[in-house]
Amino acid sequence: MTKAPTPTLPRLRRRETQTPAIAIPSAASGGGLGWGLSVSAPISPAGGAEITGVDLSRPLSDAAQNCIHQTLLNHQFLVFPDQMLTREQQYAFTAQFGEVEAHGGGRPDKRRDVAHLTTNLDADGNPSDRFAKGANYRWHTDKPYYATPPALTTLYAVELPPSGGDTELANTRVAYDALDDDMKRRIAGLRVVFQWEAGRRPGYYASELPPVDHPLVRTHPETGKRALYLGHHALRILGMAEDEGAALLDTLLAHATQPHFTYAHRWRPGDLVIWDNRCMLHHAVANYEMTRYRRIMHRNVVKGGVPF
Ligand code: OGA
Ligand code: MN
8 A cells, every 4th residue: 555665765863974074054044143054964764953043042043943844844844953042942942833721731730931851850850761651752743632733842851771762753754755646546635533642541631631633634734735644542543444444544654654654763861842733743751661761852832733
């Protein structure tokens, strides 16, 4: 059903790539601030660009912001190494790309103007492997169970295990393009029903949300490119027998997460990664001793529109 990938590319990891850096003239990026962004792209068959020469803790010039936004649209995710960000500064950086969504369902006890924590720490503050069973460790797009799911996510590495603790990303726009015409015809117009963890944590705000449905093939509002929209919270296909829908979703997810559509980010403290949830899947990888080492990340999401 899917075309064999042409030619089989090795899965590149960031620090093994040889792509020469493209220097963006400072007039087009740093402007009067006297600094210039440098972009290396793509960093993997799944897209991605690495951007250096910019300090994300300070407000971006319009030119730098436009350059970053355009590079994100062109490459679907960006890596910014060696950043020093407080939770407030990450929030302020993220807010330059749209309205930052409240975390925790907007509960009044949650601060809205900071990045929130994503960790492997239990309620007592001890590292735990129970998170390996959670949604973050399965292929997903962020909060697709909302009627208006987030467009972008920023994730920042604060404390990492000595090795492992990677995040993998899969490019569902490249994966969609690689489907054969029969499959593209078969899935055109289908809608996916999403619900948070199928309500497996009663009492948690998202489990109280009713299911929503979105197009299985969504069109990017800014690039016009189509991408598969699916992942861990996708339960079934509207109007299709439950088994048949689940099997189709499994097949498409297996297709989209083949190594030649994915990139494994090996974090270093100070890395900030931003990805486009409208055409990317991601998940944390349990390739570290989760009961021994702390993995502390800071995260924000930018509101998106209704998928079409
Ligand atoms: C997230 C997420 C993965 C990770 O924050 O949305 O899925 O590697 N994180 O921590
Ligand atoms: Mn996520």
